[in-house]
Amino acid sequence: MNFTLHVWRQDGPEVPGGFETYEARDISEHMSFLEMLDLVNEGLTHDGHEPVAFEHDCREGICGSCGMMINGVPHGPKGMVATCQLHMRSFRDGDEIWIEPWRATAFPVLRDLAVDRGALDRIIDAGGYISVRTGSPQDANALLIRKEDADLAMDAAQCIGCGACVAACPNASAMLFTAAKVSHLGLLPQGQPERYTRVLDMVTQHDREGFGNCTNHGACQEACPKGISVDFIARLNRDLVVSTWKTAGD
Amino acid sequence: MQLDAKIPAGPLQDKWTKHRFDMKLVNPANKRKYDVIIVGTGLAGASAAATMGELGYNVKVFTFHDSARRAHSIAAQGGINAAKNYQGDGDSIFRLFYDTVKGGDFRSREANVYRLAELSLNIIDQAVAQGVPFAREYGGLLANRSFGGAQVSRTFYARGQTGQQLLLGAYQALKRQVAAGTVELHTRHEMLDVVLVDGEARGIVTRDLVSGKVESHAAHAVVLATGGYSNVFFLSTNAKGCNVTATWRAARRGAGFANPCYTQIHPTSIPASGEYQSKLTLMSESLRNDGRIWVPKKAGDGRVAADIPEDERDYYLERFYPSFGNLSPRDISSRRAKEMVDAGHGVGPLRNGVFLDFKHAIDRLGSPVISERYGNLFEMYEKITGEDPYKTPMRIYPAPHYTMGGLWVDYNLMSNVPGMFVLGEANFSDHGANRLGASALMQGLADGYFVAPATISNYLAGVERKPVSRDHAAFADVEREVSERTQRLLDVDGTRTVDEFHIELGRIMWEKCGMERNEAGLKEALKEIPELRARFWKEVRVPGSGETFNQSLEKAGRVADFLEFAEVMCHDALARDESCGAHYRSEHTTEEGEAKRDDENFSHVAVWEYKGEGEAPVLHREPLAFENVKLSTRSYK
Ligand SMILES: Cc1cc2nc3c(=O)[nH]c(=O)nc-3n(C[C@H](O)[C@H](O)[C@H](O)COP(=O)(O)OP(=O)(O)OC[C@H]3O[C@@H](n4cnc5c(N)ncnc54)[C@H](O)[C@@H]3O)c2cc1C
Ligand code: FES
Numbered sequence: 001m002n003f004t005l006h007v008w009r010q011d012g013p014e015v016p017g018g019f020e021t022y023e024a025r026d027i028s029e030h031m032s033f034l035e036m037l038d039l040v041n042e043g044l045t046h047d048g049h050e051p052v053a054f055e056h057d058c059r060e061g062i063c064g065s066c067g068m069m070i071n072g073v074p075h076g077p078k079g080m081v082a083t084c085q086l087h088m089r090s091f092r093d094g095d096e097i098w099i100e101p102w103r104a105t106a107f108p109v110l111r112d113l114a115v116d117r118g119a120l121d122r123i124i125d126a127g128g129y130i131s132v133r134t135g136s137p138q139d140a141n142a143l144l145i146r147k148e149d150a151d152l153a154m155d156a157a158q159c160i161g162c163g164a165c166v167a168a169c170p171n172a173s174a175m176l177f178t179a180a181k182v183s184h185l186g187l188l189p190q191g192q193p194e195r196y197t198r199v200l201d202m203v204t205q206h207d208r209e210g211f212g213n214c215t216n217h218g219a220c221q222e223a224c225p226k227g228i229s230v231d232f233i234a235r236l237n238r239d240l241v242v243s244t245w246k247t248a249g250d
Numbered sequence: 251m252q253l254d255a256k257i258p259a260g261p262l263q264d265k266w267t268k269h270r271f272d273m274k275l276v277n278p279a280n281k282r283k284y285d286v287i288i289v290g291t292g293l294a295g296a297s298a299a300a301t302m303g304e305l306g307y308n309v310k311v312f313t314f315h316d317s318a319r320r321a322h323s324i325a326a327q328g329g330i331n332a333a334k335n336y337q338g339d340g341d342s343i344f345r346l347f348y349d350t351v352k353g354g355d356f357r358s359r360e361a362n363v364y365r366l367a368e369l370s371l372n373i374i375d376q377a378v379a380q381g382v383p384f385a386r387e388y389g390g391l392l393a394n395r396s397f398g399g400a401q402v403s404r405t406f407y408a409r410g411q412t413g414q415q416l417l418l419g420a421y422q423a424l425k426r427q428v429a430a431g432t433v434e435l436h437t438r439h440e441m442l443d444v445v446l447v448d449g450e451a452r453g454i455v456t457r458d459l460v461s462g463k464v465e466s467h468a469a470h471a472v473v474l475a476t477g478g479y480s481n482v483f484f485l486s487t488n489a490k491g492c493n494v495t496a497t498w499r500a501a502r503r504g505a506g507f508a509n510p511c512y513t514q515i516h517p518t519s520i521p522a523s524g525e526y527q528s529k530l531t532l533m534s535e536s537l538r539n540d541g542r543i544w545v546p547k548k549a550g551d552g553r554v555a556a557d558i559p560e561d562e563r564d565y566y567l568e569r570f571y572p573s574f575g576n577l578s579p580r581d582i583s584s585r586r587a588k589e590m591v592d593a594g595h596g597v598g599p600l601r602n603g604v605f606l607d608f609k610h611a612i613d614r615l616g617s618p619v620i621s622e623r624y625g626n627l628f629e630m631y632e633k634i635t636g637e638d639p640y641k642t643p644m645r646i647y648p649a650p651h652y653t654m655g656g657l658w659v660d661y662n663l664m665s666n667v668p669g670m671f672v673l674g675e676a677n678f679s680d681h682g683a684n685r686l687g688a689s690a691l692m693q694g695l696a697d698g699y700f701v702a703p704a705t706i707s708n709y710l711a712g713v714e715r716k717p718v719s720r721d722h723a724a725f726a727d728v729e730r731e732v733s734e735r736t737q738r739l740l741d742v743d744g745t746r747t748v749d750e751f752h753i754e755l756g757r758i759m760w761e762k763c764g765m766e767r768n769e770a771g772l773k774e775a776l777k778e779i780p781e782l783r784a785r786f787w788k789e790v791r792v793p794g795s796g797e798t799f800n801q802s803l804e805k806a807g808r809v810a811d812f813l814e815f816a817e818v819m820c821h822d823a824l825a826r827d828e829s830c831g832a833h834y835r836s837e838h839t840t841e842e843g844e845a846k847r848d849d850e851n852f853s854h855v856a857v858w859e860y861k862g863e864g865e866a867p868v869l870h871r872e873p874l875a876f877e878n879v880k881l882s883t884r885s886y887k
Binding site for chain 2: 111190
């Protein structure tokens, strides 16, 4: 297969970027999208150019490193995959492919397709944990948790922190990311003591980082490689209401 | 090189408890006067950093990843062992200890392994308290599954994402300390060397991967939790970024490298689909609980699985090992698969795999149960291959996966360089010559949550409380060396890419120091590696500059280190003139084709001392004593 790629190149956060066009030749349909880019990069290096910077690590859809807009869609056309799990069989021979970094104020471009997603980590700093000291807990089976609750918590906990939800959202909101963590912890008995401060602190940090508001477009759920549901955002909103009411009463 | 394992005296069962009591503590008010550097935020590094931060030390953490949550631990699928005996199936600390020593083919330290088995209980309690959503039964209790090399169900899991959930637990605990100000986290910082002051580890030199800035950091203790080196093979199940740089640089400064030739080849990865393959994807071993492994009896049989009748299939693991069958340990399962493929029984378009078939399990239990257990693994398989494992068997093949070797550490997890502690996959400690499934997560977390915080405190209690200054000449010297080396990589400006060299190295290692080794092949490798390294330094092209975000440069430094380290691996494989666990020398096999140990001559840890570029490393030995288990020939029949 052959493709024409239009790839966003940008040397750093402060300098303007633009598209460059490259040809990707003799690509196997079994190649992953990143393997196709590897091949292009090998060619660029041989020709004396700098390769396209992009982030990746596990190449199996779990570390959340990879991520790019492919023809305007986060992680490309397949759905329910991260970019590293996208294979060239999802494209047609001769396709033109436009490749861009995540676009969001809170995610400055570092170079080419690599952006700084540190803002997501700082949302976790604000309260995305259960405060427990090492070595203090009781026996694990002393706490019974309904299978349904554990399963639902796991559905939310699957988030890989890639940022596709932000890239997909017309408001560049990170509410699906935030809601996934708020729900994972809030659904479990261990997460109850901090449930209402956690949601408030995390949402406050979310806003402070420059992410936009959630206006229920649902584009995030479509883009999420793990299919995390927007229902978790509704759950977050309910907790937020309770939280505001509780703190108002303080 | 002094190798004192410092194993506490007394009965096996009491060693850790007594040692914990004997160790010195640091007064709470003094803790914040101690700086501790931790490199790595995988399970081992993140758990250690969170705990040391909670205790009140000043912790500085470094990772080359953009976020602490992205460490390779995130990718572990199948589960984590613990001797909870929640299933009441006869498990105990002693049984987990015994299984681990036996699984490691009697090449690990009894005392370390026993402690690991003991601490396994606390890990599960800790993880549950943090909110790790382990799988549960309908009654609300924790669920378990079984894993290779064990006859009890002791593996805890969170769907097929156990590593992810455990790492997120540790990451969140770490982030809590970052928020509390006890831990300073430096992401996108790669450690490129350690700094020794008067023979003790007192700091590191890093390169900021965004700005290129080379910088020193000083502390009273340095902890390396930097993972394993399977990527020496280029193709492995490890994340692309995994590398040997941190531990190899430490070895160059005098830390002994133990058992580098113990590398585990995992039996169930998806076979390569072409030359362009950039990494191999593991299919969790837990699949072997319900999947049956087979190949067509007839060599060269090109029919699809469905067209091959039952009596023309060879369920070879069940045939060879009736009691463990498809759950035989990894090294055995891997070798048998390779044997089948080499003999022409391979399946798939490139004839480079064996079948892992779920048909019987689906008939017996129904697809919903199978989907509940392995749904996401099945999806992952389908995404990669385009084939549906509910309908057609998976194809699997062995792949480099885990490295039991690593920096030598004593019982306190301190290397022979005082002040340098090594945790997780980066050390050599607990798995002997072969690791059992679901035991790496256990070890990483035991090291990080429970062992290191106690033993590092004990070490610090004996260290002067005055701050370590970066003004010491040692820091400037190492900084200069690091910058010069970076510049040298850029200056070569040859014609070949870094990956081309890495692929070539991988091929040498896979063929000559892979699943099967022999004297002739290893000697060839020992000639080829230095030649390849010399070519690398003449012909490699690293575009761009050192002052920017430069991924080619990052890779080049790591591959340059692999090119040095690979030689030590081959020396070790050559010197260990026996077979044991994952180290399989074709000269030493039993009549049944299993690894044949030579306990008389090789019941030791092999520790290599670096002697300079181009010099042969020197071998030291730590003898192993077995007082609580009887050395036996591993049998899984
Ligand atoms: C696909 C796969 C599945 C697995 N499944 C299981 C399983 O089910 N059960 C099980 O028990 N084990 C499993 N394992 C093994 C297990 O995941 C690893 O052994 C374990 O997670 C290693 O943890 P770690 O903390 O030692 O290192 P890692 O998680 O590899 O972390 C290393 C850290 O060090 C940092 N680092 C490294 N070098 C440098 C440097 N020079 N400078 C700065 N930072 C550096 C990295 O950024 C990273 O943060 C699996 C492994 C693989 C590959
Ligand atoms: S590279 Fe890890 S999710 Fe894509």
